[in-house]
Amino acid sequence: MTVHPIAGYDREIYVKPTVTNPNIVVGDFTYIADSDFESHVTHHYEWNGDRLIIGKFCQIASGVEFVMNGANHQMNAATTFPFYTLEGWDMDPPALSDLPLKGDTVIGNDVWIGQNAVILPGVRIGDGAIVGANSIVGSDVEPYTIVIGNPSRLLRRRFDQEMTDLLLRLRWWDRSIDEINRLIPILTCGDPDRAKEQLKRAAGDGLH
Secondary structure, three states, X not given: OOOXXXXXXXXXXXXXXXXXXXXXXXXXXXXXXXXXXXXXXXXXXXXXXXXXXXXXXXXXXXXOEEEOHHHOOOOOXXXXXXXXXXXXXXXXXXXXXXXOOOOOEEEOOOOEEOOOOEEOOOOEEOOOOEEOOOOEEOOOEOOOEEEEOOOOEEXXXXXXXXXXXXXXXXXXXXXXXXXXXXXXXXXXXXXXXXXXXXXXXXXXXXXX
């Protein structure tokens, strides 16, 4: 896969071919509006073992930050000061069970994350969701919903439940390039009712 999806423009990259950290997993065709994705993943320390998992065809705007579990300090003791991370202090690292670890951060497929949004540790964002610019996301986001604000809150659902269920069953992002190309006129149709009917027919035809 090419790194630069726009010829002659180096401030947008497909992420997958650039990732070097084994604890970051990114699907095909996900891009970021920057030239260095891993600089947007902060506090990602090997000893925590947490992973950032991002699906296919996600669109990540400039300034987005994925804050990982290393940002969390011990909170069940008298002080939150992380002596063990700094030179000159006599402290062994706390047990992982003493740290407020939230697990892996998982972003679904076809997720649009707006400019300067912050995704906090352990968050799960469903397929087709939209995160508004400057939002701080600290809790899970359902598929095909739009969240905004600090802390983020549900603005609205993108489609009715029938359309959402149809898209989740179709999983167009897992189709072949030829199949996706045939689906593009439906996927980009601005009339949801018309798109729904066409997707029903396409699913019934098996997209062959």
